Amino acid sequence: MQISPPVLRYVGLAKHVLRASRHYSTRFGYAHSRCLVFSNFGQPEKVLKLHSYSVPPPYDDIINVKFIASPINPADINQLEGVYPEKPEFTLELGTGDKSAVPGNEGLVEIVSCGSKVNPSIRPGQWAIMSGPNFGTWRTYAQAREANLILIPDKEGLSPIQAATVSVNPSTAYRMLKDFAGLEPGDYFVQNAANSGVGRSAIQIGRLWGLKSINIIRDRPGIEKLKEELRTIGGTEVITEAEAKDRRTMARITGGQPVRLALNCVGGESATNLARILGYNGHLVTYGAMSKLPFSVPASALIFKNIHCHGFWISAWSKENEATKSQMIRDILDWIRDGKFQDVPYEVTKWSEDTGLETLMEPIKRGISEYSGRKGIFLMEDD
Known part of the structure; x- marks a missing residue:
């Protein structure tokens, strides 16, 4: 789910936006997000495209986030194929010619900047994971609200891979x-x-x-x-x-x-x-x-x-048990920190500004094979 107010609103509220953004590290306050998108259901290699769009500075209760790692789960593939019960909302807010959506349901983000009405306890530099499905995690930057995120108060002792793969x-x-x-x-x-x-x-x-x-x-x-x-x-x-x-x-x-x-x-x-x-x-x-x-x-x-x-x-369980889910996530992360819980086998595909569609498609194609034995993970690299 991409949250993007109309561009004209930013023209009229430019000064307000600058005051509202407590921190933002990209040029002119905008981030260049690269994402995989699809406009129709079907085989991933036929429907996925690589797209770029600008993420404006946050305002009010909007939080700008940078993705660090995004896993590739079988459910993500099924969603692309149109056979998964949870289906994303197709929208024009990404700046694509046709209504489209970003795939991916699990991911780790870093808070980049916050609007003026965001809870002060949420600060740039903190890690968070998605609170539920259909956010669209196969991208580099996005906008979210507090309800979309489960904060990880302490990232000490955790790798990005471990944090990114905890919720499924x-x-x-x-x-x-x-x-x-x-x-x-x-x-x-x-x-x-x-x-x-x-x-x-x-x-x-x-x-x-x-x-x-x-x-x-x-x-x-x-x-x-x-x-x-x-x-x-x-x-x-x-x-x-x-x-x-x-x-x-x-x-x-x-x-x-x-x-x-x-x-x-x-x-x-x-x-x-x-x-x-x-x-x-x-x-x-x-x-x-x-x-x-x-x-x-x-x-x-x-x-x-x-x-x-x-x-x-x-x-379905997560939607009905938000508070319980947060405690469960903390339990699992504590086991990881204590060395009591090991990572599943995984393969990393690095995603940088120069990474092309063909490279990003390789782990997705491997993920179509249910018996591949290793989880594919997009690991975003700093620009």
């Missing part, structure tokens, strides 16, 4: 482990796609809360190395999809202790197997569908084990 994957794992099944220390949970961003986060948060995890991954070359990697960050057991179907394997792992929570990101046969693994009153929570296949829950699991099936979407 770790937050999704945090909520699913906390809000379903009433898990207590010593309880088991099971998950597929355990090497994904959410999967790795669930392993680490589960370990911090005293939970035991059964982590299912697809068979692949070098699987023993991946298994050891997931054990190193706290995975209790790491097994393949084939091993998870073996009742004897599962009995050996749990020792007969019921599994109370299953996290499903795959769908299809993998999700059906999770339902079979669950014990009485277990909860199956679906937060993704990487296989793009529907799944069935055995009638016996519903009748005789009273399995509960849920869906979880962090975007």
Whole structure:
């Protein structure tokens, strides 16, 4: 969402704007923002364009921000394709010929300057992340309001990558482990796609809360190395999809202790197997569908084990739980500072004034492959 008052208003209020802007470091008070935009839904390589526009000085309750890092999530790709429930507002305020929007839902910004009515506690130099989706984070500068941001009061001990990636994957794992099944220390949970961003986060948060995890991954070359990697960050057991179907394997792992929570990101046969693994009153929570296949829950699991099936979407949860989200973000950032929570594997694409569309498209194309294994991140460089 780009907030830009009409240019004529600035002509009449030029003196007021100069007084209102407490700090702004760009020439003549305007910032040159470069962004990716799209005017129609479709395949990213067909609909994305590189665009430039001027961001004027802030006034009243407007905050000018500079993006530091912006992740590329599967939901961002789905949004470009038009298959994601959350859709951005297309507007002419970016100065494009057709109504357009900036993609990207997650990102880290630095406060650059503030209008005269902005809370004095918000100051240039502070870091913040987006409070919700649809802001449009694949750009270098933007204007926001306080409601768009969650401030990070202390950036000591945090890297830009760590701060930029806190609000989707770790937050999704945090909520699913906390809000379903009433898990207590010593309880088991099971998950597929355990090497994904959410999967790795669930392993680490589960370990911090005293939970035991059964982590299912697809068979692949070098699987023993991946298994050891997931054990190193706290995975209790790491097994393949084939091993998870073996009742004897599962009995050996749990020792007969019921599994109370299953996290499903795959769908299809993998999700059906999770339902079979669950014990009485277990909860199956679906937060993704990487296989793009529907799944069935055995009638016996519903009748005789009273399995509960849920869906979880962090975007919808965030809209209804703003205060709780801020506290959750602080918890995760504190774990990062204390060295208790590791980054997910990622690949950085540096974004400078000279970076072209072809370079920016490379990590987006990689992100279309759900099994790429590394999160793409735009890292903005100073002009």
